Amino acid sequence: MTDLKERIAAALREVRDRSLTYTDADDAVLVRRHSRLMSPLVWDLAHVGNYEELWVLRALGGIEPLRPEIDQMYDAFAHPRAERAGLPLLTPREARAYISGVRGRVLDVLDAADLGAPDPLRAGGFAFGLAVQHEHQHGETMLATLQLSGRAGLVRDGEPPPGRSGGPAEVLVPGGPFLAGTDALPWAYDNERPAHLVEVPAFWIDRLPVTNERFAEFVADGGYTDPRWWDPAGYRWRREGEVTAPLFWTRDGGRWWRTRFGRTEPVPPEEPVQHVSWYEADAYARWAGRRLPTEAEWEKACGWDRAAGRALLYPWGDGPPGPQHAGLGHRAARPAPAGAYPAGASPCGAEQMIGDVWEWTSSWFRPYPGFRAFPYREYSEVFFGRTHRVLRGGSWATHPDAVRTTFRNWDLPVRRQIFAGFRTARAAGPEEC
Template sequence: MKDARAETLRLFDLVREIDLRESPGFGFRPVIWHLAHIGVFEGYWILQKLFGENPLDERYDRIFDPINTPREDSKNLPSRREMENYLTRVREKIFRYLDESDFGGENPLMRDGFIFRMVLEHEYQHQETLAYLLHMLSPEKKIRPQARSPLNILSTLARDMVIVPAGQFEMGAREDSFVYDNEQPRHAVELPAFKIDRLLTTNEEYARFVDEGGYERREFWSDEGWQWRVKENWTCPLYWKRYGKSWRAQTMFDEGELDSQHPVTGVSFHESEAYAHFMNKRLPTEEEWERAASWDFRSETKHRFAWGDTEPNSLLCNFNFNFWGTTPVGSFPAGASAAGCLDMTGNVWEWTSTPFAGYKGFKAFPYPEYSEVWFDGDHRVLRGGSWATRAPLLRTTFRNFFRRQFRIAFAGIRCASDA
């Protein structure tokens, strides 16, 4: 928890406080709002719900409650120093309780440290959300941190589809480790054979869709997707700009020529679906994605990560802000799944065609606002993680979800088709 907090504060150090107090776009809270919200969430669940304490500051509980406080009421916020003082007070009380806690009792919030894992992963998720918001700010407002050296493009990789054989596999997570309610219960799924792209869709491939009129050709788009395209005047992915006959793109810390072999990102579900239709393919279902990512066909067992059960490292995938951006597709051959797909862990999230909903037997725990309230038919499931995802959230059962028109996530495309 201490390491996660240090990582959070380092993200805020990339931008001056005056810029952190800006809303990066219409409908978004100021970036700095997320700093205190992380502490309020911790304090509510651990100090109030678990140990029966009163709120440390009722004003914070009100201002930094994302459910009951409208975004337009998030303007007159405390200073960063005041927020950090609040975070310190919350943590001091939590650590006192942590030293005396019994993780083997009957309270489901305490069992195996569930509540502490939950607030830790909540902070990890907000770190990635912060990265989305920081990306929206112009590059000159940010300080570039140290990152690993860029990787060489593996140009010899086959840009083909792999055939995933028909069969049954176990979908979802077991109950013997921390997971969210929407990852359970584990259940058997029978699938026919299907094909799925070995590699993520690259900027070069997506640019062909754009250059051949993909955004103007109604036949590739669903009715709702076309309505959004027209309403928002989408003509290319978010952060792309055309200069003459070439494309440039804004990355986290600069703007430059489009990296042709990096995965396309800044695309909504609607754009991803239209591209798949352009390619005479489709987006994979969530079930297809998880089978291709997690299932070992020889041993008939499920893996926690695409390559197996070894914890993620910099030789296996692009994660944990290691490169502060995407890497060329296929740069981590050691991280291939048993099906032969690359980059199924990290780099960019992958849109699936599946609406976000509970598995059969779903039970909301510990609160419906994490999952259940979003079972609305409007959200689609994304899988795999991105370059800004922390290691625990890279598990092959983790289900991310966004509205179909959402574009600011580090999300890309892997197409599928019937076998």
């Protein structure tokens, strides 16, 4: 149990260092609403501390509220993002002092906690894992806000590994049942549970995510203006918003350019395309004579080891992500080129399914059979239905603690500020199975 507590303490330090790094900017940057789609950065900073107070200090530790008067202000369901800049938010200095005070008490609760107790908030350190993953998710949200700010010099960059060419364009996933979801992972969210068998017919899936080069071919072929390829609601959205390319792309001098964290640069052809909505991904897939994979297909291609008859925690196995496996944890502020991680291939041969870009699937966000909300309905249950599409796999901005084969993300089909791309699939014919 001591080892587990040390790992949790290290994870708490790492995620807080990340949050403070992304908010190490002038107060004017932190308090400004850079987009109606996003909160001011200072809201996110105080929110992660308030969330930690609610679930670790109060729910787990039984500690009296530190600042109950701010609870509603930092309740994500009480105030939409577009309203938050108008609230009497804590100043950057106050927010840092508040989350520091919360964190000191959290470490005291961790030191005293019995992580082997049957209480589901304690078992395996669930409440601490909830706080760590939640804060990492807001770290990725902060990066999206910093991208929308258009300010240069706020986000560090790095050099991803080189890509590689060659290899098959698609890989076959044999038909049959597989075990989706999980019952075993202590930090898994309610929407990943319970584990259940899903029958999936044989299908082909792209070995690699769709690249900028391939997506530019769709644009050049008039894909954005041809309603044949578009979901009717998506075509209305495209036309009303005058959408003609991925977000942050511009055409100048006969070539495509993009703005990335305040810098303008040529669109790199070999990188997975990102900042595309579900509607754009779906239209491309139709144009290419293919489709988006279902969520079940994606998970089977990512982590099902047919030979062993079991699901893997990651495509390459159960060991934690290393730099040779996946583009995660903001090692560079962009996706790695296609083919950069052969060591991270899944049992079926698909690559880069974890990291680099979130991948849209064709599925609506729905509960698994036997779903039970825990620890609160608002994390997953209120989003179920035919409004949000499922994304899988994480992006370059996702921390390894916040992604796995079974992890489910979701968003509205119009969203493009997120670091999302996709790959395509098709059914296998009888002669191919």
